[in-house]
Amino acid sequence: MTELVLLSGKGGTGKTTVTAALAHLWAGRAVFVDADVDAANLHLVTRPETTGFGPFLGGKLARVDEDRCTGCGTCTDLCRFGAIDCGRVDRFGCEGCGLCAMACPERAVQLDDRHSGQWYAGRSPYGPVLHARLHPGEGNSGKLVGLLREEARGLAKAQGLGRIVVDGPPGVGCPVMACLAGASAVLAVAEPSASGLHDLERVLQLGRHFELPCAVAVNRADVAPALAREVAAAAGRFGAPVLAEIPYDPAVPACVADARPVTERAGSPAAAALRDLAGAVETFLEAP
Numbered sequence: 001m002t003e004l005v006l007l008s009g010k011g012g013t014g015k016t017t018v019t020a021a022l023a024h025l026w027a028g029r030a031v032f033v034d035a036d037v038d039a040a041n042l043h044l045v046t047r048p049e050t051t052g053f054g055p056f057l058g059g060k061l062a063r064v065d066e067d068r069c070t071g072c073g074t075c076t077d078l079c080r081f082g083a084i085d086c087g088r089v090d091r092f093g094c095e096g097c098g099l100c101a102m103a104c105p106e107r108a109v110q111l112d113d114r115h116s117g118q119w120y121a122g123r124s125p126y127g128p129v130l131h132a133r134l135h136p137g138e139g140n141s142g143k144l145v146g147l148l149r150e151e152a153r154g155l156a157k158a159q160g161l162g163r164i165v166v167d168g169p170p171g172v173g174c175p176v177m178a179c180l181a182g183a184s185a186v187l188a189v190a191e192p193s194a195s196g197l198h199d200l201e202r203v204l205q206l207g208r209h210f211e212l213p214c215a216v217a218v219n220r221a222d223v224a225p226a227l228a229r230e231v232a233a234a235a236g237r238f239g240a241p242v243l244a245e246i247p248y249d250p251a252v253p254a255c256v257a258d259a260r261p262v263t264e265r266a267g268s269p270a271a272a273a274l275r276d277l278a279g280a281v282e283t284f285l286e287a288p
């Protein structure tokens with residue numbers, strides 16, 4: 001099983017545009033996962049018909065039995081998160097550590113599973129697509145990413161598909177690391193800007209930490225050619241080949257607005273570059 005993770009270090013580089021293009025070009029050959037559980041949008045482009053879903057139980061949440069609580073304040077004194085006030089729980093502050101439940105003299109506190117979000121599996125014209133929705137203010141996004149990847153592996157196995165493509169979350173934090181553990185390779189989508197360069201280097205450092213082969217695609221490369229060269233030089237320092245330079249193309253925002261992969265648009269220069277990229281990524285994945 002090959003798991004390719006697309007990362008960018010920041011939002012807005014065109015990572016989902018590239019993932020949607022791969023979904024179109026590799027239709028029926030892979031399972032696609034949107035691991036940006038805070039703001040999933042791959043499903044808007046791939047339009048899957050839901051075939052399965054389930055709750056995400058992200059942790060624990062204190063619940064107080066009002067009939068037992070005497071308002072003694074022991075829980076308030078002990079909670080290091082300021083999340084309980086004489087038996088009244090702030091669900092956004094509670095970390096589910098269980099100290100109040102252990103200390104309550106009336107045994108009035110219980111820990112419930114915390115319903116922190118929902119995951120979805122679906123059938124799209126391009127193949128199976130998984131995504132999730134973390135509820136506002138909820139944590140443990142890395143755990144939800146892990147759940148999505150597990151579901152994706154199950155689907156890939158059941159359908160005889162040997163490839164999983166993960167549209168990773170922005171940043172280099174917990175959910176990104178949850179994407180990389182056990183993955184096969186990283187495709188970093190960078191943009192030619194000072195912040196794009198900085199974020200690319202952080203992504204490649206992370207890829208190096210996980211000892212994963214990394215490659216780079218530079219989006220809108222012709223907008224700032226000098227910076228695009230700096231991006232390529234940075235990639236070179238990490239031993240990451242630049243597999244494509246995707247030109248700025250008005251067809252891309254038009255297709256984003258239409259919620260369609262840009263590779264469905266004939267005559268688009270960006271679509272042509274993305275087709276070349278898809279071929280180059282296959283070669284990269286097959287390299288020993």
Ligand code: SF4
Nearest residue numbers: 069070072073075104
């Ligand atoms: S420690 Fe128990 S009894 Fe005391 S205020 Fe908290 S929940 Fe109520």
Ligand code: SF4
Nearest residue numbers: 079094095097098100
């Ligand atoms: S479970 Fe922990 S974090 Fe939540 S209210 Fe109790 S002591 Fe505070």
